[in-house]
Amino acid sequence: MIDLAFYERHTREDLAGRIAAELCTEGSEPGWKRSRSNFEKTAFHEAGHCVLARINGRHPFKAEANETCGQVTFSEKSIQYGSISDKEMISFNVEYVAQNGLSLDLEKLEQETVQLLRDHWQWVKRIAHSLIFKRILERDEIDGLLSDMPEGAALC
Numbered sequence: 001m002i003d004l005a006f007y008e009r010h011t012r013e014d015l016a017g018r019i020a021a022e023l024c025t026e027g028s029e030p031g032w033k034r035s036r037s038n039f040e041k042t043a044f045h046e047a048g049h050c051v052l053a054r055i056n057g058r059h060p061f062k063a064e065a066n067e068t069c070g071q072v073t074f075s076e077k078s079i080q081y082g083s084i085s086d087k088e089m090i091s092f093n094v095e096y097v098a099q100n101g102l103s104l105d106l107e108k109l110e111q112e113t114v115q116l117l118r119d120h121w122q123w124v125k126r127i128a129h130s131l132i133f134k135r136i137l138e139r140d141e142i143d144g145l146l147s148d149m150p151e152g153a154a155l156c
């Protein structure tokens with residue numbers, strides 16, 4: 001039997017990039033929109049992956065963002081978010097879980113990810129702003145920026 005919760009955690013992590021990039025355009029009043037450059041959206045996208053990874057007890061090895069792309073890696077060799085897109089990872093998870101007779105409820109996972117990102121938005125912002133400033137963050141810097149974040153707080 002596969003560990004469904006494991007695939008749910010990873011899928012939330014994969015969803016977190018796109019969702020964080022969407023949330024960062026929310027304004028200070030309901031219905032208001034904030035204008036963000038592609039670079040800023042990419043920084044928030046990668047920051048979303050980083051924060052959900054930490055919630056899952058994982059330590060990103062490196063986060064990068066620039067005007068055209070970004071990625072979060074988990075080891076020197078990792079190509080996790082480089083050559084495999086978030087969408088591909090999510091459909092891989094969905095199919096793999098289905099092959100094992102279980103199912104991933106993407107709508108539920110999406111809602112949970114939105115909630116987790118909102119609850120941890122101060123840390124998402126902190127990583128994003130640092131990425132905009134430095135473009136590359138190493139593991140120690142990411143851990144430092146998230147050191148006061150409650151780990152594994154929710155949905156574990």
Ligand SMILES: [Zn+2]
Pocket residue numbers: 017018045049081086
């Ligand atoms: Zn991503």
